[in-house]
Amino acid sequence: MSDATSTGPMLAADGTPLKRSLNRALRAQKLRALMLIAPLLVFILVTFIAPITDMLFRSVENQIVSDTLPRTTRALEGWDHNSGELPSEDVFAALTYDLVAAAERKDHTRLGTRLNYETTGMSSIFRKTGRRIDDFGETYMDQFAEATPDLAAPETWVTVMADPGWRADYAAWEAARAAARETGRDFDRPPPLFRLKNGVADILPEAADVYAEFARIAQVENGDNPAEEEPWAPVYLALYRDLMHVGPGAIERLDDASRATLAPAHDAVAGFQSERLADLYLDADKGWGEPAIWSTIQAFSSNYTPGYFLASVDLRQTADGVAMQDEDRRIYIMLFERTLFMSLAIMGACILLGYPIAFLLANLPLRTSNVLLILVLLPFWTSLLVRTSSWKVLLQQQGVINDVLVWIGLVDNANRLVMINNQFGTIVAMTHILLPFMILPLYSVMKTIPPTYVRAAKSLGASNWTAFWRVYFPQSVPGIGAGCILVFILAIGYYITPELVGGTTGTFISNRIAYHISSSLNWGLAAALGSILLAVVLLLYWIYDRIVGIDNVSLG
């Protein structure tokens, strides 16, 4: 130390900083250690850490709204949810285009389900509207067909909308396919994807947009040739809206073929009988008249949302900020509390039952304690499902325990105790399952307490109790701490046992997570609940690591 003067870093004999030459000398050693660790680290990162990160990501992910309703979310940006008024016809039109595409891709029910987590009723609104959306714009379709019969023919639309280059490509592809069929060869080249004609989107923005969507869906989802498919009714709606807006000069800028079709249509639209989109929607489901529906879409239009986390703590996001969940839907705080309560109860029961056993084991002669230790290790090594099924057999109303109680007359046959499918069942079974995790750390700590301390205390005049309580017990506290945290960590995330013996009142948050994954399909909420649970467990893990050191876990 005396060489470490105040003149900055230590230098080696040749003047290089000591740290650097040390590092150079250690590099090989570090590298070798890391080479040994690396395969496993990579393995765990890929098979374990990445999946968990990926799942947690779902708790904030919300692309589905903006992916499914891109036009609507954009159009809704200007809408003031506090105005109490419904959005404009432009928004309804945007929603129509989005919904018809979503319904074709069968995405709208999933979106409805997603939004239903936030505002009840949305699922049904989207389903019902999805069934009708094909018809929106039918009025215009009919009127166009009357004014310009050309527009009823799919081919006309391709002429107006499609890039001539694409048409050529498509024709070439069709020819190649026909040739392949003739020779019996396999042909799996996908058709060239629809391309819009240059400039048409400037003049007919909505119609071009919706038609392009239509053409691509026809190709990709159904494998059809757009030139042979009749466009959706909403395409006519879009055309009507475009033509109502464009000036007479705009049509002139189109190519000849398109002009021939659209000019008469343009002249005719002014005389069309129009219909309010809002009325169509309200007719499909009167829910569309509720501003709450729209503000939910608006509130959840961003790609990431705190919504699931809010829902996990019985809050919800509204356009006006965060609010409490409706009273009859608040269950998660209660579930978290119950999980904590039951974990604590299990932990407490484990201390009560584990301490005497560990004490006995630690203070018996080694030969006897080794034999008794096997009685602790046997449950530890026995399949969890075996132990759970035992408890099912034992705790049932017609089970062994009730039989015994009835037989010795403690319980009347008609009033057998209900010990399963409730909290009692879960706590008893899990105490049994986790008890070895309390006994083993306690035992390993108690074994290191030399008997001389208690002897010294007794020689100094302490009674048995005082010697135990003042001298022995304090030294066993680290074992209690280790056992408690271990049992608590394991208990709080338990799934199997509560699922099998817990009924409805004896289940944990884990069971709710599983429910949301496999039954209600609310994966985002499952991920958010999982994140919270994981955070609690990691906190405890950190504490455990601090107190005990994770590599000091004893496994019997």
Next chain:
Amino acid sequence: MTMKQLLSATALAALPAGALFAQDLPPCENCADSITAVSWGGAYQTSQIKAYAEPYTALTGTTFTWDESSNEAVAKLRAQSEAGNITWDLVDVEGPDSQRLCDEGLAMEVDHDEILAAGDDGSAPTDDFSDSVINDCFIPQIVFSTTFGYRTDVSAWNGNEPDNLCALFDLETFPGKRSLEKRPKKNIEWALLCDGVAKDELYDVLSTPEGLERALAKLDTIKSETIWWSAGAETPQRLADGEVVMGSTYNGRLFSLIVEQNQPVKMLWDWQVFDFDGWVIPADLPEDRLNRVLHFLHFATDTQRLADQAKYISYGPARASSQPLVSTHADLGIEMAPHMPTNPENQKNYLVNNIEWWADNQDDVEARFQAWLAQ
């Protein structure tokens, strides 16, 4: 294994009328040689294996892997489709789930008249199946119903026996634990029926916010006495163990409990709820697997095969043309017709699940019900 082979061999030998030989079955070209089928487990899955899979295997050598995941079919199919890795070939689902799978594009739309066999009376499949074809993805198999079973030896009932559904809510006369499904469907309908709502008004009442609360309030009266089930085998098991005194489950499960296992349990047909159960094919199957599945379905849903299933379980075939062929139980030799939910004796009071209403409201009602359950 030997036991089962023996059974299936005798089953095949015993039915000259419906017997098929390999040459009767059109060959399957470009077909996978195995099928992963998803069903509900228990007696129902066994009946499918006996009536469809084993004869099919005998004819074609196709191997079957059974997954008892129908409960979670929607979730698992959604995850598989998200991943683009469909591991299932054929999924047995209830009507509403098929609706959902179809709506989300997870199940393949089929042309029933094209892929299914005509009835043996020559009727077109869509006519033969008629109402049971509830959507474009659903290939019906059976009509089943959810009914109640009760123990006949409950001393606390003083010799009374329930004769109608509302005994469920009568804890005075019929004390003891109940077993009900851990889902709102059927439970809330029954609750309203026993709360005095007429059958025709059920879904109108349920469509109002108060309707659902009214149903839950009725269920509240027996909530503390109810054990909730999520698998159809739980109620029969609990009835047999004496864990519960009455409970709802599928009529076929009760049939095997009462008739095959001779337990002191009786069936209450009052307000049984009809449902359809059938196959859906996951969307976007590879061609060879799809071919195999279609080949199998053509065989497994023909008139004889659907009638055969009723030898093993008391569910009604979904084809009209199969009804007259329903005969006796394969092992017990008893007439199956009286045990069918469609038997006129059994359907004095009955409900048919309103699939559309449930498709629209499932998410809402489910969420509210689960919250109610947890509270």
Next chain:
Amino acid sequence: MTAATDNAFVVFDRVQKSYDGETLVVKDLNLDIGRGEFLTMLGPSGSGKTTCLMMLAGFETATHGDILLGGKPINNIPPHKRGIGMVFQNYALFPHMTVAENLAFPLEVRKIGKSEREEKVQRALDMVQMGAFGGRRPAQLSGGQQQRIALARALVFEPELVLMDEPLGALDKQLREHMQFEITRLAHNLGITTVYVTHDQTEALTMSDRVAVFNDGRIQQLAAPDELYEQPQNSFVAQFIGENNTLMGTVKEIKDGVALVVLDDGEVIDAKPVNVSNPGDRTLVSIRPERVEINKDRLSPDAHLVHAEVLEFIYMGDIYRTRLRVAGNEDFVIKTRNAPDQRRLKPGEHIEIGWLPQDCRALDAP
């Protein structure tokens, strides 16, 4: 750079070592070890001696500097290619192998044929007088036997250099003395270069050709045992090697190879200046207990006489050990031979003691 001569079979050239980048445990070490030499690294724990050994064996890397073996730098040669035999503090016998398997191990990895292997193993076992123990497990042997096996194992593959890391630490005194003799005998008979690490100075003095005394990461003195004992170069060596009486004082003047030291209680004595150079330097004067004479008639006339008070007299069998108060120092010890004419001093007695000026060395003050 030193050439590969017999005088420099092992060379430490400006070697430094740090474990943490903050402190040096070995500071600028330069050391040449000759072929066939028995060199001991002696020092208190933490003085850096074991680190030096480990660097030589290849288990630690020098932070800076070169270590040469037979003229070639070995910094980049992994331990198993250095061909250096080593005896470990706890013997490090492989518990899962028999004694013979332990000995055969180095031969096996060198791909030596079976018959030759067995012959060499037997020879090595005989060499340490353990010929009959080949089939035993290490756990079945006593400490001394394990020690012999460890030694035999380090020698069996005929290395030119053997390192021993406090090999006798775990043995009791008698066995240790016996083994000291055995090891030196073997080393000299086989002509092996030996580097021996110990913190036991008796061991170092009895066994070594030369001893390097380590302290604080440096060699304090490198010399033959007698020179080390007789002529310690600084106060650390003087105090570390053998028993020593020390008196603190200040150099008054240095003249004709004699330093005049004023002790802290004012007494003035003559001393041989070793590493004091200027008057006014603080100094530690050291005198070996056995060089102090209480029989005035045995002292030469020019010996210096000092007054002392007897504090304690201890009978130790072969010698008497007497603690005195001298010049304010209450831990001044003298040793006198148990001879018929020798007096037994009594506590409280006042006596005159004396010593030769050349036995009294003025060293640096620590």
Next chain:
Amino acid sequence: MSQMDLPPYATPGQRIWHYTFLVICGLIFFFLIAPILVIIPLSFNAEDFFTFTPKMLALDPEGYSLKHYRDFFTNPSWQQALWNSVKIAPAATVIAVTLGTLAAIGLSQDHVPFRRAIMAILISPMIVPLIISAAGMYFFYSRIGLQGTYLGVVLAHAALGIPFVIITVTATLVGFDRSLTRAAASLGANPVTTFFKVQMPLILPGVISGGLFAFITSFDEVVVVLFVGSANQQTLPWQMFTGLREQISPTILAVATILVVISIALLTTVELLRRRSERLRGLSPG
């Protein structure tokens, strides 16, 4: 002298407490063991019930039968499940043991950067609630095509078993005398030889018991396999879980009994290994 012996001078109160304490301990041991043992006789029940029938209580041989065992050994779905477990668990164990042992050795070296963080990551599969692991793997493995494959289940189970290997092997390495590997190197053995000839034989008990833990983790695992596996990968625990959720078929009790016997066998193995390793370690000096 054990602490639990009652001294001759004990007061009556102390005596009563002493025996009360022993009785309490006995009851707790009963609580630990009885549930496991009670299923053994029930698995021989001749009836399909889960309570002791009067015939069984009267020790009438007719009350007992092996039919549930017969069912287990002849029922194809149980056999398939057994076969799957037997395929998956060893594969997962091999991966966990190989990678885990290497990493534990790496971690036991000096100067491992971020040792604590790496350790925390490697142990995390034991700490993270299974439902979270299972859900995460379900989504992620689906995405990379591992869901519903043997490989997926094996990888997932290997990940779950690794913490046990790390912990046991690290614990063994703590007691491992580093001078043994140094001795081997000084005797001329290269690192690979040193590892296989010296280090591996000595840490083998730790590796084996880590492997046993990994094996039992996979063999007993149900949550992850329910999510990551599909019909083809149904394992024994999966089959037991679906069976238990629906009904306690007595076949499950037969399987449970077989598993109890297996765990007793494993436990004995571990105990013997522990004794062997203590013998090797305890008797060598240092």
